[in-house]
Amino acid sequence: MSYFSDIYNGVKTLLTGMSVTGKYFLHSRKGAITQQYPDNRDTLKMFDRFRGEVVMPHDENNEHRCTGCQKCELACPNGSIEIIWDRQVDPETGKKKKMIDQHIYHLGMCTMCGLCIEACPTDAIKWAQNFENSVYDRAYLTRVLNKPGSKLMPGVED
Numbered sequence: 001m002s003y004f005s006d007i008y009n010g011v012k013t014l015l016t017g018m019s020v021t022g023k024y025f026l027h028s029r030k031g032a033i034t035q036q037y038p039d040n041r042d043t044l045k046m047f048d049r050f051r052g053e054v055v056m057p058h059d060e061n062n063e064h065r066c067t068g069c070q071k072c073e074l075a076c077p078n079g080s081i082e083i084i085w086d087r088q089v090d091p092e093t094g095k096k097k098k099m100i101d102q103h104i105y106h107l108g109m110c111t112m113c114g115l116c117i118e119a120c121p122t123d124a125i126k127w128a129q130n131f132e133n134s135v136y137d138r139a140y141l142t143r144v145l146n147k148p149g150s151k152l153m154p155g156v157e158d
Contacts, residue, residue, distance in 0.1 A: 045129075046129045046131065050127070050129060050131070051112045051114065051127050052127060052128045052129050052130040052131045052133075053105075053107050053110070053127075053128050053130050053133065053143075054081075054105050054107075054110070054116065054117065054125050054126070054127065054128070054145070055125065055126055055127075055128040055130075055145060056103060056124055056125050056126075056145035056146055057126060058146075058147055058150055059153065062147055062149060062150045062151070063150060063151055063152065063153040063154075064124060064146055064147075064150050064151075064152065064153065065122040065123060065124035065152070065153055065156050066100055066103055066122065066124035066125070066145075066146065066152070067098070067121075067122055067124070067152060067156060067157065068083055068085040068098045068099060068100040069121065069122075070083050070085075071119045071120060071121060072116035072117070072119050072120050072125060073116075074119070075115040075116050075118070075119035076115060076116050077111065077113065077115065078109055078110075078111060079106075079109065080105060080106045080107075080109045080110040080111075080116075081103070081104070081105055081106075081116055082102075082103075082104040082105075082106070083100055083102070083103050083104070084100070084101045084102040084103075084104065085098055085099060085100045085101055086098075086099060086101055087099075099151075099152070100146060102144050102146065103144065103145040103146045104142065104143070104144055104145070105142070105143045105144075105145050106141065106142050107133060107141040107142070107143060108138040108141035108142070114127070122156050125145065
């Protein structure tokens with residue numbers, strides 16, 4: 001008797017699962033989920049939570065918000081971020097101040113965990129929407145985030 005009840009329960013659960021799939025297939029045709037990449041490269045918009053790569057935004061005066069505190073470097077679990085800094089004389093105050101020389105990001109080592117962005121006290125680094133990162137040599141995945149000649153925004157302190 002249990003043989004037939006097992007067959008009945010199996011058919012019942014199969015039909016339950018197929019009904020869920022059938023309802024979705026018939027009633028949710030509001031728009032295509034699949035993107036026709038690369039044909040739609042000009043209009044493609046990634047969703048807001050997408051983690052493409054870490055970038056350091058600069059304003060029109062080539063100024064950034066990174067103070068060189070190295071909190072992002074310490075928060076990174078696998079060393080994807082490297083900050084090279086030096087103490088230089090600030091021309092405005094005449095005192096020695098920590099200034100970054102290079103903010104290096106190794107995209108090939110990054111796990112996209114976001115701990116560096118959460119750790120940054122000045123919101124100097126952000127997620128970008130870039131996803132086209134295929135290269136033949138991993139050395140091309142190493143990026144210097146601060147632009148040449150850039151400096152700290154006035155009013156941003158450690």
